Amino acid sequence: xxxxxxxxxxxxxxxxxxxxxxxxxxxxxxxxxxxxxxxxxxxxxxxxxxxxxxxxxxxxxxxxxxxxxxxxxxxxxxxxxxxxxxxxxxxxxxxxxxxxxxxxxxxxxxxxxxxxxxxxxxxxxxxxxxxxxxxxxxxxxxxxxxxxxxxxxxxxxxxxxxxxxxxxxxxxxxxxxxxxxxxxxxxxxxxxxxxxxxxxxxxxxxxxxxxxxxxxxxxxxxxxxxxxxxxxxxxxxxxxxxxxxxxxxxxxxxxxxxxxxx
Numbered sequence: 001x002x003x004x005x006x007x008x009x010x011x012x013x014x015x016x017x018x019x020x021x022x023x024x025x026x027x028x029x030x031x032x033x034x035x036x037x038x039x040x041x042x043x044x045x046x047x048x049x050x051x052x053x054x055x056x057x058x059x060x061x062x063x064x065x066x067x068x069x070x071x072x073x074x075x076x077x078x079x080x081x082x083x084x085x086x087x088x089x090x091x092x093x094x095x096x097x098x099x100x101x102x103x104x105x106x107x108x109x110x111x112x113x114x115x116x117x118x119x120x121x122x123x124x125x126x127x128x129x130x131x132x133x134x135x136x137x138x139x140x141x142x143x144x145x146x147x148x149x150x151x152x153x154x155x156x157x158x159x160x161x162x163x164x165x166x167x168x169x170x171x172x173x174x175x176x177x178x179x180x181x182x183x184x185x186x187x188x189x190x191x192x193x194x195x196x197x198x199x200x201x202x203x204x205x206x207x208x209x210x211x212x213x214x215x216x217x218x219x220x221x222x223x224x225x226x227x228x229x230x231x232x233x234x235x236x237x238x239x240x241x242x243x244x245x246x247x248x249x250x251x252x253x254x255x256x257x258x259x260x261x262x
Contacts, residue, residue, distance in 0.1 A: 003045060023064065089193075098199075101137070
């Protein structure tokens with residue numbers, strides 16, 4: 001199928017805008033948005049360029065997003081980059097997966113509903129988030145300890161270890177709990193990544209820079225943005241993407257378990 005030169009130029013302009021801003025809205029760039037939304041041929045060209053750049057181009061409502069894929073460290077973030085941004089200077093994999101657990105806890109607290117939208121609340125206090133993290137880590141670690149380990153099965157190789165509940169579930173609560181307890185508490189609101197308060201502060205600041213939340217420091221209040229709301233409703237909580245998200249989480253969990261030896 002041959003494309004006209006005008007269609008190619010339009011698709012390149014749209015893709016370049018997405019590379020620069022990561023999103024294109026109807027209100028801010030009506031001409032580009034309409035060019036994409038009303039012309040399937042231009043859509044195909046833009047998506048093809050996204051495919052070459054290891055990105056997905058998705059329209060959620062009145063906004064078009066450029067979404068880097070999981071292994072795209074050029075337009076997204078690699079594990080090493082995230083560890084440097086979110087964790088203390090000598091942070092281990094335990095610290096990294098703790099940071100991911102914090103983000104997942106935040107998502108669960110905001111998005112756990114049914115119906116037209118999955119969002120269940122408008123805001124959350126930082127102190128409440130900190131309490132939720134502590135409670136979930138403690139409950140997970142206690143359940144793992146109470147249930148103990150599987151007995152050894154017949155026919156297993158000599159010297160093969162028993163399988164712990166954490167290994168079965170793929171969630172290393174004890175490792176993350178250890179990393180969390182290693183962080184100091186500072187009632188003065190320290191911004192250092194070596195404190196619980198500073199650890200959360202840096203994660204929230206990172207999410208705000210990505211346009212996913214609004215973090216009102218003076219009120220210690222967290223609000224989600226339209227961008228995150230749309231992503232959760234249209235993408236992450238869409239059953240068509242469930243298996244993809246599950247695969248990513250399982251891969252991360254396996255690495256977290258291996259990190260237990262660090």
